[in-house]
Amino acid sequence: MRVKVRESKFALVMLILVCVLAGCRQSAQQADSADLTITLDSSAAFAVGKTELTIVVKDAQGNPVDDATIEVTGDMSHAGMKPELGSVQKGTQGQYKVPFIWSMGGDWILTVKVTLPDGRSTSKRFDVAVNS
């Protein structure tokens, strides 16, 4: 009888431990992702050289988000090139102007990471063809 009580206590402790760990994991995941809509203005053709990317960020309700940090990484589809980087910390009516350089014509993979002041972030990938 004594042993049984001890066993059930142990089981209870394990159960609590598992719940706590699972809870931690869940809240960490929530802290990681933000429900944002990220769009890249591609109304004008992309061409080699210095440019300013226009990225629009909206929240889940469709309201513009202006207090985010935007980090852009551009990689070409072929190997052997260093990534191009760009960032900006303030938007106007949800629009962020990010200084950027298309260093070569061809196919690019643009990764746009948006981080909110509370640390939540989300990323979106854009495939971009750049005219040489």
Ligand SMILES: [Cu+2]
């Ligand atoms: Cu290249």
